[in-house]
Amino acid sequence: MKYTKLGNSDLNVSRICMGCMGFGDPTRGQHSWTVDEEHSREIIKRGLELGVNFFDTAIAYQSGTCEQYVGRALRDFAKREDIVVATKFLPRTADEIERGISGQQHIENMINTSLSNLGMDYVDLYIYHMWDWNTPIEDILDGLDRVVKAGKARYIGISNCFAWQLANANAIAQREGFAKFISVQGHYNLIFREEEREMVPYCTEENIALTPYSALASGRLSRKPGENDTKRAVEDAYAKFKYDATAQQDGVIINRVAETAEKRGVTMTEVSLAWLLTKVTSPVVGATKPHHIEGAAKAVELELSDAEIAYLEEPYVPHPLAGVMAQNKRENAKDRHVWSTGDQKIK
Numbered sequence: 276m277k278y279t280k281l282g283n284s285d286l287n288v289s290r291i292c293m294g295c296m297g298f299g300d301p302t303r304g305q306h307s308w309t310v311d312e313e314h315s316r317e318i319i320k321r322g323l324e325l326g327v328n329f330f331d332t333a334i335a336y337q338s339g340t341c342e343q344y345v346g347r348a349l350r351d352f353a354k355r356e357d358i359v360v361a362t363k364f365l366p367r368t369a370d371e372i373e374r375g376i377s378g379q380q381h382i383e384n385m386i387n388t389s390l391s392n393l394g395m396d397y398v399d400l401y402i403y404h405m406w407d408w409n410t411p412i413e414d415i416l417d418g419l420d421r422v423v424k425a426g427k428a429r430y431i432g433i434s435n436c437f438a439w440q441l442a443n444a445n446a447i448a449q450r451e452g453f454a455k456f457i458s459v460q461g462h463y464n465l466i467f468r469e470e471e472r473e474m475v476p477y478c479t480e481e482n483i484a485l486t487p488y489s490a491l492a493s494g495r496l497s498r499k500p501g502e503n504d505t506k507r508a509v510e511d512a513y514a515k516f517k518y519d520a521t522a523q524q525d526g527v528i529i530n531r532v533a534e535t536a537e538k539r540g541v542t543m544t545e546v547s548l549a550w551l552l553t554k555v556t557s558p559v560v561g562a563t564k565p566h567h568i569e570g571a572a573k574a575v576e577l578e579l580s581d582a583e584i585a586y587l588e589e590p591y592v593p594h595p596l597a598g599v600m601a602q603n604k605r606e607n608a609k610d611r612h613v614w615s616t617g618d619q620k621i622k
């Protein structure tokens with residue numbers, strides 16, 4: 276494994292971040308395809324053995340059971356100071372707004388629930404999961420700053436935002452003396468490259484870490500088009516919503532990944548991640564089996580030539596925004612987000 280600094284922080288992270296969204300009770304949340312605690316522990320243990328020290332979870336995943344599984348496994352298999360744990364909080368709900376819960380109180384309630392789920396007294400990175408159009412950014416930043424000052428999070432990150440939202444937020448944080456966002460978790464992979472226009476150059480300029488999610492397009496960049504017969508591939512409606520509309524044009528790129536992998540004698544996963552590793556700090560890669568994290572770890576060793584990179588990139592055409600980013604609009608402020616804390620009660 277190789278390691279690098281996470282943007283403007285002193286966190287030393289593995290070049291692969293383990294995405295933990297596939298861990299959790301499948302009967303309690305958005306995903307029916309998540310793996311149970313025994314299998315989650317096996318994958319986490321394997322990741323640690325391979326040198327992965329960076330783990331990404333969220334309160335939204337399977338009603339907090341993902342945080343619980345991840346917390347228990349990491350407490351059993353690793354020393355707290357050797358790992359970097361990231362979790363995320365959700366926007367305020369309509370019910371909270373009605374009850375007069377401020378953005379600051381909401382964040383305090385969310386971090387307290389996450390820390391209790393994880394069985395930890397701090398997280399290394401606390402991530403604003405998706406833009407909350409109903410809460411002033413000043414309240415979000417103040418709430419996050421209080422969390423950092425209380426020692427409950429070492430740093431803050433952001434996910435699913437436009438570059439202008441991040442630039443504006445960090446300018447306000449700078450003015451007010453609040454903690455600034457040090458990392459961005461956006462949707463970025465070989466078949467979805469919309470981050471390249473604004474976010475990537477902005478983050479490069481500011482030394483903000485890029486830790487993209489769905490690094491393998493939820494598995495589509497790991498196998499040939501049409502080979503979608505895993506439990507997740509069949510049941511993950513959210514991923515279908517993100518990728519089905521562009522499947523035909525994406526297939527051209529995926530076939531080039533397969534061709535490159537064959538020529539180099541490696542897996543498609545290695546090629547797809549090796550490409551992304553030339554652009555970002557640490558991609559967040561999901562796993563539902565131990566061999567998945569093994570494949571991801573191997574990618575760190577693969578170097579693609581400039582000609583291979585150009586060949587993989589050449590067929591890309593701009594895509595409409597998909598998934599959470601497609602909802603990031605003021606006119607959607609009244610809609611309930613697809614993501615919620617499920618049946619887990621937050622104060």
Ligand SMILES: NC(=O)c1ccc[n+]([C@@H]2O[C@H](COP(=O)([O-])OP(=O)(O)OC[C@H]3O[C@@H](n4cnc5c(N)ncnc54)[C@H](OP(=O)(O)O)[C@@H]3O)[C@@H](O)[C@H]2O)c1
Pocket residue numbers: 293294295296297331332404434435460487488489490491492493494495497505506507508544559560561562563566567568569570571599
């Ligand atoms: N911030 C956000 O809004 C957000 C959104 C989505 C995800 N995330 C984070 O990003 C992480 C990754 O996202 P993701 O799971 O959508 O995408 P991903 O990393 O693009 O895809 C993971 C899937 O790829 C397949 N795979 C992984 N390694 C493989 C290997 N070595 N060989 C063959 N297949 C392999 C598996 O599919 P099968 O299970 O089908 O075999 C696995 O479930 C999540 O766990 C979560 O932490 C964040």
